[in-house]
Amino acid sequence: MAIDYAERIPNNVDLAGNRRLRRALEEWQPKFLAWWRDMGPLGFQTRDVYLRTAVSVDAQGWAQFGYVKMPDYRWGIFLAEPEPARAIAFGDHKGQPAWPDVPGEYRGTLRRLIVTQGDTEPASVEQQQHLGRTCPSLYDLRNLFQVNVEEGRHLWAMVYLLDAHFGRDGREEAEALLQRRSGDPDKPRILGAFNEKTPDWLSYFFFTYFTDRDGKYQLASLAESGFDPLSRTCRFMLTEEAHHMFVGETGIGRVVQRTCEVMREHRTDDVRRHGVVDLPTLQKYLNFHYSVSLDLFGSEISTNAANFYTMGVKGRFEETKKTDDHLLKDATYTIAQLDGDRIVSREAPALPSLNERLRDDYIADCARGMARWNQVIQRHGIDFEFVLPHRGFHRAIGCFSDVRVSPDGRVIGQAEWDARHPEWLPSDEDRAYVGSLMHPVVERGTFAGWIAPPARGINGQPVDHDYVRLS
Numbered sequence: 197m198a199i200d201y202a203e204r205i206p207n208n209v210d211l212a213g214n215r216r217l218r219r220a221l222e223e224w225q226p227k228f229l230a231w232w233r234d235m236g237p238l239g240f241q242t243r244d245v246y247l248r249t250a251v252s253v254d255a256q257g258w259a260q261f262g263y264v265k266m267p268d269y270r271w272g273i274f275l276a277e278p279e280p281a282r283a284i285a286f287g288d289h290k291g292q293p294a295w296p297d298v299p300g301e302y303r304g305t306l307r308r309l310i311v312t313q314g315d316t317e318p319a320s321v322e323q324q325q326h327l328g329r330t331c332p333s334l335y336d337l338r339n340l341f342q343v344n345v346e347e348g349r350h351l352w353a354m355v356y357l358l359d360a361h362f363g364r365d366g367r368e369e370a371e372a373l374l375q376r377r378s379g380d381p382d383k384p385r386i387l388g389a390f391n392e393k394t395p396d397w398l399s400y401f402f403f404t405y406f407t408d409r410d411g412k413y414q415l416a417s418l419a420e421s422g423f424d425p426l427s428r429t430c431r432f433m434l435t436e437e438a439h440h441m442f443v444g445e446t447g448i449g450r451v452v453q454r455t456c457e458v459m460r461e462h463r464t465d466d467v468r469r470h471g472v473v474d475l476p477t478l479q480k481y482l483n484f485h486y487s488v489s490l491d492l493f494g495s496e497i498s499t500n501a502a503n504f505y506t507m508g509v510k511g512r513f514e515e516t517k518k519t520d521d522h523l524l525k526d527a528t529y530t531i532a533q534l535d536g537d538r539i540v541s542r543e544a545p546a547l548p549s550l551n552e553r554l555r556d557d558y559i560a561d562c563a564r565g566m567a568r569w570n571q572v573i574q575r576h577g578i579d580f581e582f583v584l585p586h587r588g589f590h591r592a593i594g595c596f597s598d599v600r601v602s603p604d605g606r607v608i609g610q611a612e613w614d615a616r617h618p619e620w621l622p623s624d625e626d627r628a629y630v631g632s633l634m635h636p637v638v639e640r641g642t643f644a645g646w647i648a649p650p651a652r653g654i655n656g657q658p659v660d661h662d663y664v665r666l667s
C-alpha cells in the first residue's frame with residue numbers, strides 16, 4: 197500500500213510540493229527503518245512508549261506527547277522559522293544576504309561539515325543499543341528511547357540537507373550514513389568518541405552530559421552558518437538537544453544523590469558493599485567522558501577552523517551576540533600550548549584558534565552542571581568535590597596527544613602515567629563493579645538502588661507513570 201510520506205514525515209519544508217525531494221526521501225526511508233531495526237534499541241520495539249514527537253517549530257508547543265511504538269515514530273523535518281533578511285554575520289561574506297542554496301565554491305566543505313555532524317546522530321543510537329536491557333526504571337527507559345528517536349530525527353535533518361541541496365553526491369552520503377557502524381574496525385563512525393562503547397547507564401548519563409553537550413556547541417556554531425537551511429536546521433535541533441543534556445545532568449545528579457544518602461546512612465565512604473557507586477569512581481567516569489569529548493573540538497590550531505570561519509560556513513558560539521569585527525584577521529586568542537614539558541598560555545592568531553575558543557565555551561558550560569552535582573554533595577555535609585581534569589589530560593587529538601598529562605595539569609612521564617592512571621580513569625575492576633549494578637528495574641515507580649528517583653516526571657506526568665507499557 198502506498199504510504200503518504202508527506203503526511204508520514206511531519207515537516208515544514210513543503211515536502212508535498214517538492215516531488216524530487218520527496219522521492220529521494222521515500223527511497224531512503226525504508227533503508228533508515230532497516231537500520232533502525234538492526235541498530236536501534238534492542239527489544240521494546242513493539243511496546244508503547246510515552247514519547248514526544250516534533251510536529252512544528254511553534255515555540256508555544258512544538259511537540260506532541262503520546263504513546264508510540266518506536267518503529268512508528270514520525271521522524272520529521274523541521275527548519276526554524278526564517279529570519280527575515282538574514283545577513284551573514286562573519287567572515288569574508290559578512291553583511292551579504294545569507295545563502296538559500298549552497299555556494300558552488302563551498303560545496304565540498306559544507307557537505308563534509310553536514311556529513312560529520314550527521315554521522316554522530318546514528319552513531320550514538322548504535323552505542324546505546326543494548327541499554328534498554330538494564331534500565332534502572334521505566335522513567336529512564338523512556339528517556340533513553342526519547343533521546344534515541346530524536347538522534348534518529350537529527351539524522352533525518354542532515355539527510356534532508358544532503359538530499360535537498362547536494363544532488364547525487366548528497367544521496368550517496370545519505371546512504372553511507374546508514375552503512376558506517378560505531379566501533380566497527382572496517383567502517384567506523386567518523387569521530388573517535390562515537391566509536392567508544394557505552395557499556396552501562398553510568399557511561400550513558402556521562403555521555404549525554406558531556407558528548408551531547410559537544411553536539412550543542414557544534415550545532416550552535418553551525419546555526420550561525422551563512423548557509424541558511426543549515427542554520428535553521430541546527431537551530432531547531434538545539435531545542436531537542438536540551439533534553440538530552442537534561443537526561444545526563446539529572447541522571448548523574450540522581451546517582452550522586454543516592455550515593456550521598458548511603459554514605460550518610462551508613463557513615464562510611466566504603467559504599468560499594470551497599471550497592472551504590474562511590475564518588476571517586478564517579479570522578480573517574482567524569483574524567484573519561486570529559487576528555488574524549490574535548491577531543492571532538494579538534495586541534496588547538498586548525499587551518500580548517502580558520503577557513504570555515506572566513507568562508508562564513510561555521511561561526512563562533514553566539515557569534516551574533518559578540519561585539520568585535522567578526523573578521524578576526526588581526527585578533528589574537530589565548531591558548532594553552534606545550535613548551536617542552538611545561539604547559540604555557542600564549543597568544544595565538546584568533547582565526548586558527550577557533551576550535552580552542554569553542555572548547556573554552558564548552559568547558560565553562562560543563563563546569564556549571566558539575567557545580568550543581570557538588571551542591572548535592574555539600575548538602576549532605578560530605579567533604580568531596582568533583583573537578584574537571586586539566587584540558588591536556590587523556591587527549592588523543594591536538595598538542596596534548598603527544599604527552600601524558602595528569603588531571604591537575606602536570607606533564608608527566610610514561611612511568612607515572614602507568615602507575616597512576618587507574619586512579620584517574622575507570623579501571624577494568626571499576627567497570628566490572630558498575631556493570632554488576634546493572635539489572636533491569638521495570639516495575640512502575642521503582643528505581644534501581646544506585647540511583648535516586650527524579651524530582652518530577654515527564655510532561656507533568658507523575659514519576660510512577662507507565663512510561664513504557666510492557667504488557
Ligand SMILES: [Fe+2]
Pocket residue numbers: 317346347350411437
Ligand atoms: Fe543529535
Ligand SMILES: [Fe+2]
Pocket residue numbers: 347408411437440
Ligand atoms: Fe543529542
